[in-house]
Amino acid sequence: MKVIFGTDPIKNPLTGIGRYAYELANCLSVSPEISELLFLHGRKISRHIPEAKGSNFTSQGLRQMVQRSKLASKLYGVSAPLLKSFALKKYPDAIYHSPNFYLPPKTGPSVATFHDLSVFTWAQCHPAGRVRFMQKEIILSMKRADILITDSDFTRHEVIEYFNLPTNKVFSAKLASSGEFYPRDSESIASVVTKLGLQPGKYCLFTGSIEPRKNIETLLSAYERLPHVIRQAFPLVISGFKGWRSELLHTRFEKAEREGWLRYLGYTKSTELPYLFAGAASFLFPSLYEGFGLPVLEAMASGVPVVCSNSSSLPEVVGDSALTCAALDVETLTLLIQKSIEDNTWRELAIQKGLIQAKTFSWQRCAAETIHAYKQV
CATH class of the missing domain: 3.40.50.2000 (Glycogen Phosphorylase B;)
Structure with a gap:
């Protein structure tokens, strides 16, 4: 052939x-x-x-x-x-x-x-x-x-x-996922994420281009509903290229950054991205539509709990290892984000299941x- x-x-x-x-x-x-x-x-x-x-x-x-x-x-x-x-x-x-x-x-x-x-x-x-x-x-x-x-x-x-x-x-x-995505020790994570002004295990992460399909507006609305103390202790970190129809989102980013509960990193270098994943408390991905949804797989392979929408291909990728809800359900998304941060029993189980699920893809x-x-x- x-x-x-x-x-x-x-x-x-x-x-x-x-x-x-x-x-x-x-x-x-x-x-x-x-x-x-x-x-x-x-x-x-x-x-x-x-x-x-x-x-x-x-x-x-x-x-x-x-x-x-x-x-x-x-x-x-x-x-x-x-x-x-x-x-x-x-x-x-x-x-x-x-x-x-x-x-x-x-x-x-x-x-x-x-x-x-x-x-x-x-x-x-x-x-x-x-x-x-x-x-x-x-x-x-x-x-x-x-x-x-x-x-x-x-x-x-x-x-x-x-x-x-x-x-x-x-x-x-x-x-x-790339072989670069796997659980890493706190010291190696800290050597990268502290340069970005972050603490290992003390932030929630979203990665993807800033565009309508990624449903970031819903993510911001859900995160705003979290108790103030949680938002301050676990800021939302967003990494991705500026896309189209994103002006209003960037205005909201700036407001949230001033309030102390969001960090917008823009594009993250490919050498730093696996550490950014591995250092997250949880990975949040309420996308409206994905042909596959590679970031959720990269998160699971990194040993990070996932909260995502139940739309399109995402249930196929995460199996039973993630917390899922309808993409536009702000109230439920807030509850799931809080659970992903505070419920240590679920977190340990989600990490174990996620690593097993990730290994089924190669x-x-x-x-x-x-x-x-x-x-x-």
């Missing part, structure tokens, strides 16, 4: 899809079931997985210029897919796997990973331009792909039902399920 794996998402910083592509590429590279594995990055095919490096000044400036110019954007939109197709044309006997939904035209045997359908099912949570572009491209890729892969059984069933596809066209290959398993999908092609 010959495979060409797309590596465009592998860039610094490694976000969710970039991490998925990087980890899966490394596992596929040692599989005895793949006789030849190549990597498509941009329009170039090589035998090496690219490093997750930051863009240099020249390439970054060029990208910004293209984004600002309508003509340049249009030319790029036409030329980039053709160049990818031309590169793939030289390998007609290889399966091409795009790890982020997009397939160029005339690719031959092909597989695409669909991480979620939020631009269709939660379109109101995305910028209008992104919705129009991604809806069009996803439908085109769906027609071009021989097989589709999803991150969870939830997303698999959703894709099948939403687009009325045959069940033998869509397969799930579940994600895993990148080796993800690679094996991905190869099973390849075999259908």
Whole structure:
């Protein structure tokens, strides 16, 4: 079996899809079931997985210029897919796997990973331009792909039902957390989090981009309802890129920071993030919709109790190890957050169950399920 794996998402910083592509590429590279594995990055095919490096000044400036110019954007939109197709044309006997939904035209045997359908099912949570572009491209890729892969059984069933596809066209290959996420001793945690102005075990954590789908507004409202003494002793720490439609949230962040019960860190370095997870009293994730919900898995692997919504794929990931409620239920969320901080009996059980649950997910398993999908092609 010959495979060409797309590596465009592998860039610094490694976000969710970039991490998925990087980890899966490394596992596929040692599989005895793949006789030849190549990597498509941009329009170039090589035998090496690219490093997750930051863009240099020249390439970054060029990208910004293209984004600002309508003509340049249009030319790029036409030329980039053709160049990818031309590169793939030289390998007609290889399966091409795009790890982020997009397939160029005339690719031959092909597989695409669909991480979620939020631009269709939660379109109101995305910028209008992104919705129009991604809806069009996803439908085109769906027609071009021989097989589709999803991150969870939830997303698999959703894709099948939403687009009325045959069940033998869509397969799930579940994600895993990085090996960097595991329980750590207080001393090593303190060496990192104290630089951020935090105390190990004395904060609750949310990570994710600051955008409507993450339901941070509900999280803030629930946290505000906690007794004052708890909020001061266990401030809410939020880590993530500033996203879209987040101006009002940042105003609330600033007010809560002045009141002493919230810390907004912005983007946290990948080298520091595992320590930030491991040092949390509990991890809070009331997202409206997730194709998988990797942060809750990273929290469980770090030995941290989880409170999350019972929406979309999250119950599939946490099993019975977390406290869950409806995403918009502010009152219940407040009660669960307080329980996750104060109920030591539940905390010990949640940590044990979470570690066991996290171990059921691995990148080796993800690679094996991905190869099973390849075999259908």
